Amino acid sequence: MGPRYASLMTTSPRIPWWMACAMAGAGGLMLAVWLAPRQDLPVIPRPAADRDVLRIAYAQMVVVDPHRWYFPTPAQNQLILGLWEPLIECDPESGQPMPAAAESWHWSEDRLTLTVKLRATGRWSNGDPVTAGDFVRSWRRLVGHDMAGAIVLYPVQGAEAVNRGTAAPDTLGVEAVDALTLRIRLAAVRSTFVAELADPMLVPLHVTTPAVLAEDRSWREPAALVTNGAFRLIRASKDGFRLGVSRHYRNHPAVRLAGVEFIRADTASMARLLVAVGRADLTHLSPGVPPEGWPTGRAVTEATELSLLISSLDLNVTRGPLRDVRVRRALALAVDRSEPITGEDAGRFVPAYSWVPDMPGRAGMALFREDAAEARRLLAEAGYPGGRDFPVLILPVNPRRDNYPFLQAWTDRWFRELGVRTYLAYEPSDKRTSRVRSGNFDVAFNGVIATVPDAGDLLGIFAHPERFNAPHWMNPVNTQLMAEANRKAGAERLELLEAFERHVMAEVPTIPMLFERRRTLLAGEVEGWYADPLGRQALKRLALAPLVPPTLGGEEGL
Known part of the structure; x- marks a missing residue:
């Protein structure tokens, strides 16, 4: 069953003085852009370091803990699904479940037990193999804490009792049969359960990750956050996140981006402006943000999805x-x-x-x-x-x-x-x-x-x-x-x-x-964008078209 709406807030530590100065300079530039005449503004050239880096501007809170559930914004989904890979992905065309970290699965005759076989090629960003025990660890953490998102596991035998504190976490109906075999027992027959395994909250956790998340170490030690997705965490601050491609990812050669940058904006209007002036390539429009009125000539399109x-x-x-x-x-x-x-x-x-x-x-x-x-x-x-x-x-x-x-x-x-x-x-x-x-x-x-x-x-x-x-x-x-x-x-x-x-x-x-309808603003060079009714577009499927040098005076930019 779909959840009702909820929200959480997070805090972040102070940032180095040199980063503060850099952000102040960027803020001054954006202020100048904002106060300047609202037409024919130049497009900021893409830095060489961002040659194949997709830059996503967001205004709502985003956190790196996959279990800190609140209203599932696309930016939150995309950050988690960029860093981690769940067992299943849903096909954009049919909605049917497809293998991700899982290689295959089969039901028992009574359809109450699901046995999942993991890919032998699955690797964490530090090179460790991904195991069935990593999923057990993650799911026990999710239901064993006072976390609103635990309801996604309620179909699993014992999940609701564990979450309500009336049973121990090890009574949850999930077990690692061996390193690559996960067995899940359901409380009742549920035909949507395989597709539900695509939820960002059901990603695995490396043995070191619960402590890293509990201590907020990813802010000062990004490499300490070990993940199994196409990307790894390079930088985290109150102003956003920087991801790089994980060379240990099981399908690393197919990833077309060199990285992803999540840029925090104070408001949805500022996020939109960041796309207009070339500082970002993508943003998800919040309710009430008008779709037009660009102050630059940058080629930007609006994608919508129900x-x-x-x-x-x-x-x-x-x-x-x-x-x-x-x-x-x-x-x-x-x-x-x-x-x-x-x-x-x-x-x-x-x-x-x-x-x-x-x-x-x-x-x-x-x-x-x-x-x-x-x-x-x-x-x-x-x-x-x-x-x-x-x-x-x-x-x-x-x-x-x-x-x-x-x-x-x-x-x-x-x-x-x-x-x-x-x-x-x-x-x-x-x-x-x-x-x-x-x-x-x-x-x-x-x-x-x-x-x-x-x-x-x-x-x-x-x-x-x-x-x-x-x-x-x-x-x-x-x-x-x-x-x-x-x-x-x-x-x-x-x-x-x-x-x-x-x-x-x-x-x-x-x-x-x-x-x-969900609305997304995309720079013209973003390739591979597709509609997803849950806002879970996989960043590993996207790419950036070859850059064209920007021009001034209202002509088409990037």
């Missing part, structure tokens, strides 16, 4: 009129998803008419529509013509979120078309969470993000009513369909998942409202 994130209006099916499926359908039909998507939001949000968006290997379905006349008919049939005698719906709102215009537009539509009134209850986050968990609400605005490019992941939330925000909603038909889908593969499995989604959406325990 992320696997769904925002929804969850309905409490245990309260009042919402117990009637006709009422729930009326609310879903009456709402106008497109109305509040204006201005800068138009490039970010997409109306959602199903629970699962388009994804590799599976197109989304249109299971909802907007039909106010049918909504009024259903509401009248349920005994509330024109909204007469319909109680006020309570919708708790987190005042720290910027979703008020959407909620106001949608609930106003309910009033205009159905005569249904809604009370937007502004409450602190903890109080709102408590209200939703206790069931003292009618409608709740929530978001779910997938952890794998598989429809079963997003749909799996309905198989766990204890974790779904519309309390106590469940249906035995859904339980049976998901159980069958978990034991199938290929087209037969997709058919079962489609039937599952159709059945759930017909019951309307939640109303899908918005999908979200």
